[in-house]
Amino acid sequence: MATVLIDIDGVLTVSWKALPGAVEALKRLGREGHRFLLLTNTTSRTRASITAALVSAGFPVTEEDVLTATSATAEHLRREHPDARCFLLSGGDVTEDLPGVRFVDDDPDIVVIGGAGPEFDYPTVNRVFGFLQGGAKLVAMARNLAWRTDEGLQLDAGAYLLGLEAAAGVRAEVVGKPSASFFRSALASLGAETGFMIGDDLEADVLAAQRAGLTGIQVRTGKFRPSDLDRGTPDHLVDSIVELPDLLASLG
Template sequence: VGDEAEAVDVVVLGGAGPEFGYAALNRAFGHLQRGARLVAMHRNLYWRTADGLQLDAGAFLAGLEKAARTEAEVTGKPSPAFFEAALARLGAGPDEALMVGDDIESDVLAAQRAGLTGVLVRTGKYLPETHRSASGRPDHVIDSFADLPVLLGASAQQEL
């Protein structure tokens, strides 16, 4: 986000690193009030770092949307366009792909809504309470990414 006097057409919200603070958030809010569009890379509320779970940009995005009375155009997960673009790049259909993720809403259930098989992995930012209160159920749940070959082998056997 540039100087407040600049004419800004779009505010892009990516990750929430250490430089992301009140001043930057308030500048973005000012640009939104003056008519700038809001584009977000994702809606993730938190992520896991070496220091544990920390807030991510989605937590701030919700506040900006509410305060500026606007809705962000989300270009990454959980946007259906994100999954469609990935499938197009891979040359695969949704029935040929699966999404493995540690975020049940933005990774797994969003992929399932796009027609992919959703696999929740109990690592990274996985929290049992988030799993229990989710808006849906994953197709599969594994304890580790290392368990994926067994899951894929079982799926291949079922197709035979």
């Protein structure tokens, strides 16, 4: 049996529609006794909403099979910044997955950045810039620059994050992928010390997992582009998640 961490967007789905063969691949992992957890930096949907979308697409999963950057951020804020006043900038309403976090509209101690959306207009981003200049800390759920939809690649919050860090002279605490603590937390929830990570984002999914001690598997679906391989080498390269069960079998 193997322990496998699986990215959702670009590996299992695109725009929440199952990629060809992905449902059967996940079912086969279960039949063959492999332990898996779905990891996602998606922060525009709650964990319950993500699970419902996957079930609707045919995947045999429950909320316990899904670990989100949003829920990891809630735990991080409660542990590392208790009672902090937080300003949230994120596409979609995910406050349901941030229990115990104190949100304010002005004068925050911490700015929390989620996934990009219409909320990232100039007045709001510039206001966040002002908060950072005033001494607020910066916490990011993820650093993703883009994600794949059925309309092509779309800009994500990581692009705004880079600009805010450079302009304000700060460095964000990143909670989701590529944070090593995110991978370690996922492994711990499965009772494992190491395992495999399969994703479509070479940096955030694969190389980051390798740095955390996992075996990194890159798929050619989702946001993958051949030029990505100029930036690093995955342990394994597969056309899609369909090939994962056979790869695990070949590795024994």
